[in-house]
Amino acid sequence: MINVRAPAVAGLFYPADRETLATDVGRFIANAPVPQTLEPKALIAPHAGYVYSGQVAANAYIAWQSQKDKIERIVLIGPSHRISLHGIAVPTVDAFKTPLGEVAIDREAIAAITDLPQIVIDDEPHRQEHSLEVHLPFLQKVLGDFKLLPLVVGAVSSEQVAEVIERLWGSDSTRFLISTDLSHFKDYKNAQKIDRETAQSIESMNPAMLSPEKACGCIPVAGMLIAARKYGLSVERLDLRNSGDTAGNKERVVGYGSWAACKKDYQSNSLRLxxxxxxxxxxxxxxxxxxxxxxxxxxxxxxxxxxxxxxxxxxxxxxxxxxxxxxxxxxxxxxxxxxxxxxxxxxxxxxxxxxxxxxxxxxxxxxxxxxxxxxxxxxxLSPFEKMSFSDEADFLHQLRPQVDGLIISDQGKRSVFLPQVWESLPEKTEFVGQLKQKAGMPYDYWSATIETWRFTAISVKSSTKYxxxxxxxxxxxx
Known part of the structure; x- marks a missing residue:
């Protein structure tokens, strides 16, 4: 009889009913824009309740969907929330269970790292930890069959996390998923400011600028950035929001982001930051x-x-x-x-x-x-990337909130929004509708000849605060 870790937060962070969970996860995945050129070695995704961060997380997982036949092992790394832990904990159980079924633990991968002094074999840090569990239903939906190496990170250095990642790096069949939320319980505007700074640190691959106040999984993220730099990867943002944009009020919010770490050859030159x-x-x-x-x-x-x-x-x-x-x-x-x-x-x-x-x-x-x-x-501003789409629904599906600046043009009318406008217009339909009006088009205008280009923009400002x-x-x- 195999030893299985039972789900700890089913019914709390995500539905406990199998059919409801499958439907919810399927909807999040269906609504995720499909990246055209990414083959991520690693993803960074949030671990809050699905109503708050499910879509942000799905916008990361979708990048692996076209490669599911290649992927055999997921190394899932997240911070310890429940107990004081010195080291990086691996479990003794044979599988992790969700309402969608069981995921087998990769004993071979565990054996490859147990000689490292930062590794501890302990089921207790895993028993109630949500930062790993909430990712499993998405992985089951996107990948189907795979083996799992779950790692709960406690009091260790980012270099020690990087050492584990490098030991497990392997071929394309091994991928890494880093679990973290961003700022906690700030008001909406302050959270946006802090989370943009964190996003810049991640995208510029500067782990020294991360801290627990900015990301609860700062050590796992920093470890991945160290390893990614060594292997010549770079990081692209997939989404950046907070609970005030999804399902919560704006007085006390939690930040969420998703990123892909890819070989530079796979990244779109026009969107590389x-x-x-x-x-x-x-x-x-x-x-x-x-x-x-x-x-x-x-x-x-x-x-x-x-x-x-x-x-x-x-x-x-x-x-x-x-x-x-x-x-x-x-x-x-x-x-x-x-x-x-x-x-x-x-x-x-x-x-x-x-x-x-x-x-x-x-x-x-x-x-x-x-x-x-x-x-x-x-x-x-980055160079522009012309968007290709079949209709307005397809166009909106591809648009990335908090990431894309947008130029829209038709019938001699043209206008632009910088990416910063998402701060005031976080919903896609509102963002695009207001941009149309700025160009002199009706809010709900659409035609077969409309053209759009997207770009990224980063900024620097003088020291005066306002x-x-x-x-x-x-x-x-x-």
Whole structure:
């Protein structure tokens, strides 16, 4: 007779009834946008109740659906919530059970790591732990038959987690699933800010910036990032939301995100952020200073300063599209940007800073006495990716909330929303409807000739802190 871990949170975090659970999981998977180019070695996904984070998690699992015939082993790693644990716990049981059936434990994989000093053999950390269990019904639905190595992580270093991952790395038949939620019990706006910072740390593969306050699974995530860097992977965001966007109120929310760690060859060049984050880490301060100097010069002289492009580093000489946003006391004071990369990055920033200060048609030119109170933000846009879809439902299915910036065009009308607009318009239909209206189309407009492009955008801002009251994307594009 085999020894089986019984489900601990069925009926609490997800339905205990087999048919209801199968229906719910199937619906989440059906609603997940299918990535076109990803073959993730590892996924990061949340572990809250399905009503709160089920869709965010499904948006990760869907990336494995087309590869289910390749995948034989899942190494599932999550933080300990229930007991104090020193080490990384592996179970002695033969299987983990959910209402959808049993999943066999990979004893061969356990044997491969038991000599490591951080590994402890102990069923107790697993008995009531939800951070692993909630993933199993999704994995059963997406993959069918597979073997499981569940690891509960306690008081260890991220390097020790990375050592375990590297020992188990293996072939394409082995994949890793890292379990974590993000910020806990902040108000909606503060949670968004903290979770964006965490997302940037994950996507720039900077494990040192993670902490328990930002992600309960920070140690497992950091361990994966260390291993992923060693093996030449990079990380792409699949979703980022919080419970205020899904099923909870906005006074005390929990953050959720999902990511895929892939070989760089598999990533869409147009949506890769790692290089741009590196650029802003190196040159963001210089770009902000130049934008501020441009604003001051333009106020005094009425035109932008000349730019000696050749005097700047090569990466600032490359043609890029940017937006420059000026805020004063939390209110928009000017925003101008370009959506086509047609001039060197440094020149584009200078021109957009000048126009944001002096030529935004919605505002009077900025006066010298205002300049010291301005906060400057520069957004760097990725190249565009034209979207292909069969109808509006297919288009909405592919759109990624909190990730995609969007350009929409038809019949000579065109408009753009930056990804930051998802903060004010988190629902897909509202986001797209408002963008149509911005372009001069009806809210519910659709035609067979409509064209859309998506892109990502990352930003750097000056150190002045403010609380934005902007409800819609208010930037003008050139």
């Amino acid at each position: 790692e290089d741009d984050w590196g650029l802003l880490n190196r040159e963001g301060g210089r770009l902000i200073r130049i934008a501020a100097q441009t604003v001051a010069y333009s106020i005094k002289n009425g035109h932008p300063p000349a730019v000696d492009i050749a005097s700047f580093p090569p990466e600032l000489q490359e043609n890029r599209a940017t937006f420059v946003t000026l805020n004063k006391n939390g209110n928009l004071r000017g925003c101008i940007g370009t959506v086509q990369a047609c001039k060197p990055l440094i020149a584009d920033v200078v021109e957009n800073a000048y126009k944001a200060a002096m030529k935004d048609p919605r505002f009077a030119p900025i006066k010298i006495e205002e300049s010291s109170a301005l906060e400057i933000s520069i957004s760097l 609380k934005s009251t902007t409800k819609l994307d208010q930037c003008k594009s050139e």
